[in-house]
Amino acid sequence: MQTIGSYAFLVGVLLALVVGFFGGFGIGQEIILLTLGVLGLIVGLVNITEKEIVPFLVAAIAINVSLGSLSTVITNVLGIIPTFAGLAAGIVTALGYLMVFVSPAAAVVAVIAIWNMSKDQ
Numbered sequence: 001m002q003t004i005g006s007y008a009f010l011v012g013v014l015l016a017l018v019v020g021f022f023g024g025f026g027i028g029q030e031i032i033l034l035t036l037g038v039l040g041l042i043v044g045l046v047n048i049t050e051k052e053i054v055p056f057l058v059a060a061i062a063i064n065v066s067l068g069s070l071s072t073v074i075t076n077v078l079g080i081i082p083t084f085a086g087l088a089a090g091i092v093t094a095l096g097y098l099m100v101f102v103s104p105a106a107a108v109v110a111v112i113a114i115w116n117m118s119k120d121q
Helices: 002-022 029-047 050-077 082-119
Strands: none
Touching: 002 029, 002 082, 029 082, 050 082
């Protein structure tokens, strides 16, 4: 199962970056979002051990907050330069897809953490 989770992580990150920069290759955005969401769920269910819950959740919060802010910076800095507008759009799209991938994993791990805390009482 660990191998499946590792591949799901790798595929999710690569898919988010490739599709963000180069487009969906004729695949609808709904399919891309669904695929990233399912891969994120798999990562959250399979890859994260009980010992890794807190570091993973901290990292997931940090990456979602920082990617959201970074998207704004890129849009307002690179996006206003006509030569770099396409690059800025690709980066912002890729960062958005990374957030779509990480968020379901974080949600699953957060529910597992809450479950673990509630059963200890």
